[in-house]
Amino acid sequence: MAALRSLLPCVPGLLRPRHGCAALRTFAAGAKFEYIITEKKGKAHNVGLIQLNRPKALNALCKGLITELSQALQAFEEDRAVGAIVLTGGEKVFAGGQHGSGSWAVRGAV
Numbered sequence: 001m002a003a004l005r006s007l008l009p010c011v012p013g014l015l016r017p018r019h020g021c022a023a024l025r026t027f028a029a030g031a032k033f034e035y036i037i038t039e040k041k042g043k044a045h046n047v048g049l050i051q052l053n054r055p056k057a058l059n060a061l062c063k064g065l066i067t068e069l070s071q072a073l074q075a076f077e078e079d080r081a082v083g084a085i086v087l088t089g090g091e092k093v094f095a096g097g098q099h100g101s102g103s104w105a106v107r108g109a110v
């Protein structure tokens with residue numbers, strides 16, 4: 001899981017090694033996310049599912065999505081009941097890459 005988190009651009013203050021389980025407490029308090037959906041799956045509720053949920057922009061990775069993804073990864077990593085994390089995207093695409101400002105940037109990038 002640490003390897004997975006290391007793939008994410010470090011968001012200051014969120015991925016500090018020992019953040020005192022603050023992320024887990026926020027998470028457990030039923031944090032409402034705007035850009036992701038999280039759930040504990042499996043018979044023993046020991047699989048942390050994170051689904052990218054920004055359908056209008058095809059899950060393009062904006063700062064807010066990365067921040068929430070980092071929080072969810074941190075919380076699942078701190079949750080001793082979770083043994084595996086599954087990261088998934090939408091029906092059409094996993095993610096449209098880094099968020100491009102304005103659709104011209106997106107289409108021009110293709």
Ligand SMILES: C[C@@H](CO)C(=O)SCCNC(=O)CCNC(=O)[C@H](O)C(C)(C)COP(=O)(O)OP(=O)(O)OC[C@H]1O[C@@H](n2cnc3c(N)ncnc32)[C@H](O)[C@@H]1OP(=O)(O)O
Pocket residue numbers: 056057058060061093096097098099100101102103106107109110
């Ligand atoms: C970090 C670096 C590494 O390379 C990057 O990630 S740079 C960004 C790389 N990503 C792209 O270049 C993907 C650009 N998107 C596309 O090529 C196409 O959207 C598509 C993924 C092939 C899907 O095409 P389709 O025609 O099915 O859908 P639309 O292009 O109409 O897109 C729907 C909707 O999503 C918005 N969107 C898609 N990708 C991004 C993006 N990367 N950033 C921001 N927004 C994105 C697109 O603007 C459309 O929104 P609308 O204009 O309808 O408001």
